[in-house]
Amino acid sequence: MSRPVSDLDQVLVIANPTAGSARAPLMNAVRDACAAHAETAVHITTARGDATESVQRALAERTPPSVVVVVGGDGTVREVVEGMAGTTTATLLVVPGGTGNSVYRMLWGDRPWAESVRAVFSGEAVRRRLDLARLTEIDATVCLGACSGVVAEALDFAKRTPLSGRARYKQAFADACAAHKPYPGRVTVDGKVLFEGDTVLANVGGGRYRGGQYLLLPLSELADGLLDVVVISGQVDPVRIPDLIRDGSHLGEPGVYYGRGSEIRVERTDGEPLVFEHDGELIADTAPSMTLRVAPGALPVWADPVVAAGPAW
Numbered sequence: 001m002s003r004p005v006s007d008l009d010q011v012l013v014i015a016n017p018t019a020g021s022a023r024a025p026l027m028n029a030v031r032d033a034c035a036a037h038a039e040t041a042v043h044i045t046t047a048r049g050d051a052t053e054s055v056q057r058a059l060a061e062r063t064p065p066s067v068v069v070v071v072g073g074d075g076t077v078r079e080v081v082e083g084m085a086g087t088t089t090a091t092l093l094v095v096p097g098g099t100g101n102s103v104y105r106m107l108w109g110d111r112p113w114a115e116s117v118r119a120v121f122s123g124e125a126v127r128r129r130l131d132l133a134r135l136t137e138i139d140a141t142v143c144l145g146a147c148s149g150v151v152a153e154a155l156d157f158a159k160r161t162p163l164s165g166r167a168r169y170k171q172a173f174a175d176a177c178a179a180h181k182p183y184p185g186r187v188t189v190d191g192k193v194l195f196e197g198d199t200v201l202a203n204v205g206g207g208r209y210r211g212g213q214y215l216l217l218p219l220s221e222l223a224d225g226l227l228d229v230v231v232i233s234g235q236v237d238p239v240r241i242p243d244l245i246r247d248g249s250h251l252g253e254p255g256v257y258y259g260r261g262s263e264i265r266v267e268r269t270d271g272e273p274l275v276f277e278h279d280g281e282l283i284a285d286t287a288p289s290m291t292l293r294v295a296p297g298a299l300p301v302w303a304d305p306v307v308a309a310g311p312a313w
């Protein structure tokens, strides 16, 4: 089953037609761009979870894909990543077809997707081994990041916001911040308490951006084998947060805490359920604590050499 990493002959495109911006013209254009270089199969997802199963099936075949292209947003990327767990033969290529598209931004910056696909096949792109995390309480893979408090609450507001693209998350996040009440929390990094007290959010990653536009973890590296965490405490007025995190200037504020480690636990200390999300999906029925353990270099991805600077493989 081993194949040279430079072998780009078989492509599987997985597209989620319900994601924010993955309409038929985009899916067809992606298929054509790949088919110009390699044998290309397309799978259009039919339900939640289908992306994971289709990737697992394809990777178990006698001639598995060497490139898995996902057309969707961060939720679809996460499902595909779950299906690629442990692969050594396929590399992920993300095409932004969702709403926030934070994973695409982490790997390619603001480059148009067609340029990114061209860069992969022309040898201008690089492969990276992206760090992932495991959310132990629900046994799920985390790709972009996970967050408690106001970021998780914003996902409910987004459902009711009649806008599209990143503007939708901008409005939803502002509304969630205006309505937010801090919760009593604790964040522990490799067994040491980083912060305990009134908490607005604790974001663990992963990706530097959330919602495609908020630079919550400006210091995060894609492949350093560690997770980053930022805690914004109740000392910061929640209505100031959208402006502060737009360019990462929250890091200089009193009441903001930043850490890095292999295992990060986010807790609510009054016994109430923690409001928590990962990869843009709210978790139902959470426990009072959530623990993320790093899976260093777990995912082979294609990326822009400058945006995703670091050692290639």
Ligand SMILES: Nc1ncnc2c1ncn2[C@@H]1O[C@H](COP(=O)(O)OP(=O)(O)OP(=O)(O)O)[C@@H](O)[C@H]1O
Pocket: 016, 017, 018, 019, 020, 021, 045, 046, 047, 048, 049, 050, 072, 073, 074, 075, 076, 077, 079, 097, 098, 099, 100, 101, 102, 279, 280, 281
């Ligand atoms: N055919 C389908 N029908 C319904 N839901 C689907 C289907 N295929 C995938 N899904 C679900 O759609 C959800 C939303 O997709 P995704 O997160 O990619 O888009 P988005 O929310 O618009 O983008 P982003 O996460 O970047 O903001 C995913 O969590 C996935 O489980």
